[in-house]
Amino acid sequence: MPRDGTATRARILDTAERLVIDNGFAGTSVDQVIRESKTSKGAFFHHFTSKGDLAEHLVARYAAADIAHLEDALAQVGDITDPGERLLGFLRVFEETADELMSAQSSCLYVAILTERQLVDSGSSAEITRAVLAWRREVAALFDEALRTRSPGHDLDCEALADHLFVTFEGAFILCRTTGEPEHMRRQLTTVRRLVESLLGQGDR
Missing domain, CATH: 1.10.10.60 (Homeodomain-like)
Structure with missing residues (x-):
């Protein structure tokens, strides 16, 4: 066999x-x-077949895991009926697992791949774009629903708010690696969650 x-x-x-x-x-x-x-x-x-082929499979696997992580967090808060609490609960999922994340990896594969121009030009980064857009779509929907509940006529850019969460992850990876202090990931995610609480008019919980 x-x-x-x-x-x-x-x-x-x-x-x-x-x-x-x-x-x-x-x-x-x-x-x-x-x-x-x-x-x-x-x-x-x-x-x-080659190092380039390895890169494509590596990125595809990492991006699929990233999207699965997003979907798991959405599932964890799916039963929360209040849109604001659902958004905050979603943010807490990542805040509470930040130390575990940083103990498993020192940085993000996306950063390593996107700094290599030949990989971007060859299309190896396409799966990263797909993951970024998935995060933007799902998180923007959480923000929009939560904000409309609090302020029906809000004019905030929910896609930009969703991108800010993604940027926080990537920036925190760089900060953790630069300082050698992995707790920065949790601290940055806590800061985002508290800012969102203020935006929604809710105190720290």
Whole structure:
């Protein structure tokens, strides 16, 4: 019976993700991925035709996990009937898991990929765009519903507010890495949640 290569493929991708986040795509070689994933060159090229092909699969997997994270957070607050509380509950999901996130990774793959012009030009970053737009769509809807409940005639740009949350994540990754202090992720998300509470006219809870 032929062996299932799923575990090997996952191990290669896990190793490549860590190396690219730590060293950048240009600073990560195929040989390094092969060596640190404890696999063979033949096994690597069985699953990936080139380093560029590896990048595309790496980004697709990471973006899919990112969207799944978004959908899980939405599901956790789906039963909250008050739109304002649902939005705040959504923000708390990430605030309360920020330390766990930072213990699992030191930065975001998106940053490493988007700084590589050849990957952007080749279309390898397309899945990142898809993830960004998914976050914008879903979070903007939460903001719009919450704000309309409090102020029916509001004219705030909910898509910009949604993008601000995404930017907070990415900026916090950079801040954590620059200072070596992973707690900045939680602190920044707490700040966003408190600002949203003020926007909605609610006190800290």
